[in-house]
Amino acid sequence: MVAARLAPRRGGLRLWVGLGTLTGWDRRPGELLGWGPVHAELARAIAAADTLSWWCVRTGPDGTPQTIVPLRTRPAVPRPGAAAGVWGEVWIQVTDPMWTTLQHRRAGLDGLPDPGGGWHRVLAEITTRLATTRAGPPNRDPTARLPGRALRRWIAVRDRRCPFPGCRTPAHRGDADHSRPHAHRGPTLDTNLTLPCPSHHRLREHGWRLHHHPHRPGHVQWTSRLGHRYHRQPPPGLDTLPDPAATALRDHDADPYPYWPSSWANPPNCLDETQPPPPPPPPAAADEIPPF
Numbered sequence: 001m002v003a004a005r006l007a008p009r010r011g012g013l014r015l016w017v018g019l020g021t022l023t024g025w026d027r028r029p030g031e032l033l034g035w036g037p038v039h040a041e042l043a044r045a046i047a048a049a050d051t052l053s054w055w056c057v058r059t060g061p062d063g064t065p066q067t068i069v070p071l072r073t074r075p076a077v078p079r080p081g082a083a084a085g086v087w088g089e090v091w092i093q094v095t096d097p098m099w100t101t102l103q104h105r106r107a108g109l110d111g112l113p114d115p116g117g118g119w120h121r122v123l124a125e126i127t128t129r130l131a132t133t134r135a136g137p138p139n140r141d142p143t144a145r146l147p148g149r150a151l152r153r154w155i156a157v158r159d160r161r162c163p164f165p166g167c168r169t170p171a172h173r174g175d176a177d178h179s180r181p182h183a184h185r186g187p188t189l190d191t192n193l194t195l196p197c198p199s200h201h202r203l204r205e206h207g208w209r210l211h212h213h214p215h216r217p218g219h220v221q222w223t224s225r226l227g228h229r230y231h232r233q234p235p236p237g238l239d240t241l242p243d244p245a246a247t248a249l250r251d252h253d254a255d256p257y258p259y260w261p262s263s264w265a266n267p268p269n270c271l272d273e274t275q276p277p278p279p280p281p282p283p284a285a286a287d288e289i290p291p292f
Helices: 002-010 019-023 040-047 096-106 119-132 149-159 198-206
Strands: 013-018 030-032 036-038 052-059 065-071 088-094 209-212 220-223 229-232
Touching: 013 019, 013 040, 019 040, 019 088, 019 119, 030 040, 036 040, 040 052, 052 119, 052 149, 065 119, 065 149, 088 096, 088 119, 096 119
Parallel strands: 013 088, 052 088
Antiparallel strands: 013 030, 030 036, 052 065, 209 220, 220 229
């Protein structure tokens, strides 16, 4: 029965994307957890699926969540190319600069274009919910054996991946693990919980220890059986990803090559230093042609 209740929390996709990307104010990439970065057009197509629930995440300067609220409103006109047959959650990040922009927009002081398509209702709900919801993790019952749905989502958004250094397994597919065991009076709080993948969860059964930083949420330190320590910090936010180049192609752009380009015109990777082939030598003059 417990496994049946936990299964929906672990399944499906998780798309981590900025609010400006969905509205079309910028073209910053998103991240499909477990897969990697996705460009802005693909992120919008995935988010437009009717089977995905939307959650707005207000983050602090260090990228850790401050408030997580559900969103019930959707744009009136779905974007073309919406993904079909996917389900899960969309985590929409609102940074401090974006929150200031939303407040200015409500007061009519910003100069951003109207995204249209009913987005004004979505932005109004985001502003209202974030302004009226109490900040902080949903630590409702520290004595509970397992975290509730809201607390589990909070930890998954905070860590986004398995807390073991180098592991890229999405956190929402991991196991709820108390750093201080619940049997030893470990509280069910965000400062005592992580969501490691099953493989790294079993390390705790073989002498590995896990400690949380007391003042930096999401920062944990693993200590091996030999006493070696490994620090793991939360993954960087979306603002650290580079902006697309000004000449970057869009999905609807025409193919710039009417033919398949040669290998030197389209190198397989950025480290290929192959130079264009040298031009052919000019034809020799008549008086320079050697005799037979």
